[in-house]
Each structure stands twice: as structure tokens, then as C-alpha cells.
Amino acid sequence: MKILVCISKTPETTAKISFSSDSTQLDTDGLQYIMNPYDEWYALVRALELKEKHTGTVTVINVGPAANDSIIRKGLAIGADDAVRIDAEPSSSLFVAKQIAAYAKDNAFDIILLGKESIDYNGSLIGGMVAELMDLPYISYATSLELEGNVATLNREIEGGTEVCEVSTPFVVSAAKGMAEQRIPNMRGIMMAKKKPLNVVAADGSDNLEVVSAYNEVPKDRSIKYIDADNMKELVRLLHEEAKVI
Amino acid sequence: MVLVFAESPDGKIKKASFEAVTYGKKIASLLGCDCAALIIGQADGSDQLGLYGADKVIQVSNTILDNFDSQTYTATIAQVANNIGAQTIVVGHSSTGRSLVGRLAAKLEAAVISGAKTVPTNDGGFKVAKNVFSGKAIAEFTLNTPMKVISLMGNSIQPEEIGSTVAIEQMDVQVNPGRVTVRERKTVSGTVPLPEAELVVSAGRGMGGPEKWQIIDDLANSLGATTACSRPVADTGWRPHHEHVGQTGVAIRPNLYIAIGISGAIQHLAGVSSSKTIVVINKDAEAPFFKNADYGIVADLFDVVPKLTEAIKEYNSINA
Numbered sequence: 001m002k003i004l005v006c007i008s009k010t011p012e013t014t015a016k017i018s019f020s021s022d023s024t025q026l027d028t029d030g031l032q033y034i035m036n037p038y039d040e041w042y043a044l045v046r047a048l049e050l051k052e053k054h055t056g057t058v059t060v061i062n063v064g065p066a067a068n069d070s071i072i073r074k075g076l077a078i079g080a081d082d083a084v085r086i087d088a089e090p091s092s093s094l095f096v097a098k099q100i101a102a103y104a105k106d107n108a109f110d111i112i113l114l115g116k117e118s119i120d121y122n123g124s125l126i127g128g129m130v131a132e133l134m135d136l137p138y139i140s141y142a143t144s145l146e147l148e149g150n151v152a153t154l155n156r157e158i159e160g161g162t163e164v165c166e167v168s169t170p171f172v173v174s175a176a177k178g179m180a181e182q183r184i185p186n187m188r189g190i191m192m193a194k195k196k197p198l199n200v201v202a203a204d205g206s207d208n209l210e211v212v213s214a215y216n217e218v219p220k221d222r223s224i225k226y227i228d229a230d231n232m233k234e235l236v237r238l239l240h241e242e243a244k245v246i
Numbered sequence: 247m248v249l250v251f252a253e254s255p256d257g258k259i260k261k262a263s264f265e266a267v268t269y270g271k272k273i274a275s276l277l278g279c280d281c282a283a284l285i286i287g288q289a290d291g292s293d294q295l296g297l298y299g300a301d302k303v304i305q306v307s308n309t310i311l312d313n314f315d316s317q318t319y320t321a322t323i324a325q326v327a328n329n330i331g332a333q334t335i336v337v338g339h340s341s342t343g344r345s346l347v348g349r350l351a352a353k354l355e356a357a358v359i360s361g362a363k364t365v366p367t368n369d370g371g372f373k374v375a376k377n378v379f380s381g382k383a384i385a386e387f388t389l390n391t392p393m394k395v396i397s398l399m400g401n402s403i404q405p406e407e408i409g410s411t412v413a414i415e416q417m418d419v420q421v422n423p424g425r426v427t428v429r430e431r432k433t434v435s436g437t438v439p440l441p442e443a444e445l446v447v448s449a450g451r452g453m454g455g456p457e458k459w460q461i462i463d464d465l466a467n468s469l470g471a472t473t474a475c476s477r478p479v480a481d482t483g484w485r486p487h488h489e490h491v492g493q494t495g496v497a498i499r500p501n502l503y504i505a506i507g508i509s510g511a512i513q514h515l516a517g518v519s520s521s522k523t524i525v526v527i528n529k530d531a532e533a534p535f536f537k538n539a540d541y542g543i544v545a546d547l548f549d550v551v552p553k554l555t556e557a558i559k560e561y562n563s564i565n566a
């Protein structure tokens with residue numbers, strides 16, 4: 001079983017997001033980064049569990065600059081066997097997907113796992129793109145993945161419930177909560193990660209299909225009104241007459 | 247031409263699809279073209295698509311498409327787009343839409359925005375905005391190619407009756423059988439799924455345990471609201487995972503969000519702060535959530551929630 005796990009780097013979850021004064025750039029000053037939680041907690045850990053059960057290898061891949069190496073090493077410390085970094089600034093989602101697909105095409109993976117979305121731009125795009133570029137089935141937002149021979153049974157999130165589906169390898173799947181439990185790398189893993197291969201590959205092409213042209217703050221026009229706990233009638237009145245939501 | 251995929255899971259057009267059609271019509275007006283709606287298979291309510299803005303309704307019926315498979319659906323939508331010369335494709339940002347939007351963009355080499363929440367403008371470029379950083383900021387994207395793919399965040403615009411009924415045209419497509427077999431669809435019936443819910447009642451660790459959730463259910467029932475929870479509540483198994491809202495859970499934007507016994511951590515706020523009106527119930531006057539609320543009640547939730555439920559019931563009985 002050869003598994004590829006796509007990992008991305010995102011600002012950590014408590015980060016305050018601010019912009020340059022002309023609102024065109026993200027202010028990255030002092031921003032701390034982490035591995036995208038869906039990739040780390042769910043996609044990578046499930047890949048490792050599958051490998052432990054069915055034998056095989058787990059490769060992590062990132063499209064990004066050298067500054068991403070620390071995140072990639074964390075993937076190795078958690079248990080991936082080797083890593084690939086496609087050396088480029090990700091310009092668009094399709095650009096990233098093309099780099100991943102190009103690498104994956106040459107390496108015959110059985111399963112390509114991603115996170116359901118990156119928590120920075122919340123794209124939810126790369127998985128479907130990689131699948132389309134490689135002409136593979138794609139299951140999005142999977143909360144479980146079991147393998148029997150080369151047939152996988154997956155649960156995936158749908159509105160208000162779950163869909164159970166079946167697909168044979170090779171396929172692409174994006175991981176949502178429930179897929180696995182977070183693993184904290186131990187000292188031994190961290191030491192071993194230093195010796196594992198991290199191959200840097202040159203990127204191919206570039207594009208600017210879509211670009212962020214401006215950032216805006218989320219409008220904060222809330223001013224709170226306190227209501228006495230013994231006067232819920234008043235709250236209901238306000239929700240009806242003032243807020244007009246009921 | 248703008249092409250809107252009006253999805254019909256379980257054979258019925260959803261409200262989100264009417265939103266998407268109204269949205270598509272607005273883009274068509276901006277670009278000076280027509281808006282076509284595509285339905286795949288059985289779709290009760292498709293006769294209303296014209297009313298909400300479709301100038302043309304196309305139906306594709308093919309048994310291969312009875313099961314949802316992102317590959318066969320992408321092939322279908324791309325062929326229809328090609329047949330009618332559509333250059334902008336709109337899908338909903340639903341579980342179906344999210345499986346399609348990236349595939350469509352890759353197939354068509356299109357610029358893409360997923361989870362869009364504004365009607366595009368065409369002033370110095372085709373611009374459209376979405377929430378980023380899980381709701382901590384808004385980014386405006388400029389889409390730089392003639393071919394564009396957009397998934398529309400639910401509840402971003404309301405369906406408007408801006409058209410008139412139109413006849414449904416059949417169209418044939420060539421599509422290979424899919425490779426994903428859907429075995430089962432399990433949905434909770436009777437409640438509106440969280441991403442589509444207009445009213446949400448949510449509770450956190452302040453509940454102290456799963457035993458007393460009945461008061462939350464009672465409040466939700468009195469309102470016809472959907473229930474949600476904070477992450478630790480789902481992580482400890484007090485509530486199912488699909489109720490977890492926030493940065494690493496479901497991001498929602500209902501009209502009303504009632505947060506009960508939730509402190510208001512930044513990761514929680516990220517997923518709920520786009521709600522139109524927020525009510526916070528917390529016994530700690532210093533809870534950070536009060537800084538992000540429209541209405542606040544500083545009190546013990548076990549005391550106040552039943553009172554609120556009673557007040558809602560009273561309101562319901564008067565307004566029934």
C-alpha cells in the first residue's frame with residue numbers, strides 16, 4: 001500500500017489576522033504557523049494506521065518554499081516514511097494541484113489523502129483538482145476509511161448525515177473529523193525524522209488564475225444589550241421586533 | 247452564459263439551489279448574458295427555477311447519474327457548459343458542490359472561488375469575496391480567466407422571484423460509469439442540517455455533562471432550531487461530531503445563534519461570528535463571547551434556558 005498525504009502550512013488557530021495598511025497583503029509579522037489540522041490530525045494519522053495494518057509506505061508532500069521544511073519534518077516525526085517538497089510559492093489552487101498530480105503520476109500511489117480544507121483560505125479545492133487531473137475517483141469530507149483488499153469503504157459528511165460509499169484503489173480522499181485521533185510526535189520520532197529523506201523537487205510553470213486583491217475585516221457592528229434573566233419575554237420581543245430573526 | 251447546477255439530493259430542489267439560481271441570474275445580468283439552470287435526474291420543484299432567475303432549465307437524465315460521483319457529475323456539468331457555451335459555472339458550497347468545484351476548475355482550467363458570499367462586481371476585474379481564515383477575515387478574489395467556477399456559500403443571498411416559469415429542456419450527455427458506489431445515505435430527518443439552518447441553539451462545556459441536554463433540545467424544538475456544540479463537547483462524546491461548530495468544525499452563518507455555556511474562544515468564534523444575531527448565555531460576565539454578542543444574559547444557564555423556552559412557547563402560541 002503506497003499512500004501519499006498532502007500537507008499544507010497554515011497560521012495557528014489562535015492567530016489574529018491583520019493586513020497591510022492598503023489591505024492588499026496579509027500581515028505575516030509574528031504569525032506562527034502549524035501543519036493544517038485536518039492534514040495532521042486526520043489525513044496523516046489515518047494513513048499511518050492503514051500502513052500499520054496493511055504494510056506499505058506513507059509519503060508526505062508539500063508545495064511550498066524552504067520555510068515549510070519544519071512542518072514537513074513534523075510529518076516525518078509523526079511517522080511518515082519520506083517527504084517531498086515541490087519548491088514553489090503556491091500561486092493558485094490549480095497550480096498546487098498540478099504539482100501534486102505531476103509527482104503522484106510518476107509514483108503510483110494507491111491512496112492520496114488530503115485534509116478536507118486548509119484553515120487559511122478554506123478552499124476545499126485541491127483534492128478534487130488532483131483527482132480530476134489524474135482521472136481518479138474523489139471522496140470528500142470522509143469521516144472514516146476502511147480497507148479490505150483494494151476496496152475501501154468510506155463514510156462521508158453530507159448535510160445532516162452521512163453517506164456510505166465504496167471505491168477501489170487508486171483514489172483521492174479528503175479527511176474530516178472522525179477519521180482518526182491526533183498523534184503527538186515522541187522524542188524518538190523527532191530524532192528519526194532528522195534522518196528520513198526530504199526530497200526537494202523543482203516546480204513546473206506558474207499561473208495567476210485567481211488572486212486575492214483585497215482583504216477586509218469582518219464587520220464588527222455588534223453592540224451588546226444585556227437582558228435580565230427574569231425577563232426572557234423581553235429577549236423574545238427583541239428577537240422578533242428588533243433583530244427580526246424569529 | 248452562466249450555468250448553475252441546481253442540485254436535488256433525494257429528488258428535491260433545495261433552498262440552496264434557488265439561492266444559487268438567483269445568484270447566477272445576478273451574475274448573468276452583470277455580464278449581459280443569460281442564466282441556465284441544470285438539473286440532474288429527478289428534481290421536484292424544478293418548475294420554479296425559472297421564477298428564481300433561470301432563463302433556461304436543462305435536465306439531464308441518465309441512470310449512471312443516479313448515484314452521486316464527483317467524476318460523472320463533473321463530466322456532465324462540463325459537457326452541458328460546453329454545449330451551451332457557458333463561461334461561468336455556479337454550484338452550491340454543499341457537500342456535493344465541494345466535491346465538484348475543484349474538479350470542474352481543473353477540468354476547465356478555470357479560475358475558481360469556493361464558498362463565495364458576495365455577488366461579483368466587474369470593475370477593474372471580476373471580483374468576488376469569501377470568508378477566509380475560517381471567518382476571521384474576508385478576502386476579495388479577482389478571477390483572471392474567461393472561464394470561472396464559483397461555489398456559493400449557503401445563506402449568503404436569499405432566493406428572489408426575479409424571473410418567470412420556463413419549460414424544461416432535455417439534454418443528452420456522454421458519460422462513463424462512475425467508480426464510486428453509494429451504499430447508503432443516512433440523514434437525520436425532521437431537523438434542518440446545520441449548514442443550512444437559520445436558527446441554531448448551541449451549548450458548551452458549561453452544561454457540565456451530557457445528561458442535561460434536554461433543556462437545549464427543548465429550546466431548539468420550541469424555535470424549530472438545529473442544535474450545535476463547542477468542540478470539547480463533541481470531543482468528549484457528549485454530543486455527536488457533526489454538531490461541532492467552529493474553526494475546526496462546521497462553519498455556520500444562521501440568522502440566530504444562541505450560545506449557551508460557551509466561553510467564546512477564538513476558534514469557536516471563527517466558525518460562528520458571521521451569524522446575523524448572536525445571543526450569549528453565560529454565568530461569567532467576563533466570558534469573551536459577550537464581546538461578540540448582540541444580546542447577553544449573565545446567569546446560570548440551568549435557570550435561564552427553561553425560562554427562555556417558556557417565553558418562546560408563549561410567543562408561539564400568540565403568533566400561531
Ligand SMILES: Cc1cc2nc3c(=O)[nH]c(=O)nc-3n(C[C@H](O)[C@H](O)[C@H](O)COP(=O)(O)OP(=O)(O)OC[C@H]3O[C@@H](n4cnc5c(N)ncnc54)[C@H](O)[C@@H]3O)c2cc1C
Pocket residue numbers: 013037449450451452453475476477478479490491492493494495506507508509510511512513514517527528529530533545546547548
Ligand atoms: C487547534 C484548535 C482548534 C480548535 N477548534 C475549535 C472549534 O472549531 N470549535 C470550538 O468550539 N472550539 C475549538 N477549539 C477549542 C477552543 O479553544 C476552546 O477550548 C473551546 O471552544 C471551549 O469550549 P467551551 O466554550 O464549551 O468550554 P469552556 O471554555 O470551558 O467554557 C465553558 C463556559 O461555560 C460557562 N458556564 C459554566 N457553567 C455555567 C452555567 N451553569 N451557566 C452558564 N454558564 C456556565 C463558563 O463561564 C464558561 O465561559 C480549538 C482549539 C484548538 C487548539
Ligand SMILES: Nc1ncnc2c1ncn2[C@@H]1O[C@H](COP(=O)(O)O)[C@@H](O)[C@H]1O
Pocket residue numbers: 005006007008009036038039043061062063064090093096113114115116117118119121122123124125126127
Ligand atoms: N501547498 C500545499 N501543498 C500540499 N498540499 C496542500 C497544499 N495546500 C493544500 N494542500 C492539501 O489540500 C487540502 C485542501 O486544501 P485547500 O483546497 O487549499 O483547502 C489540504 O488539507 C492539504 O491536504
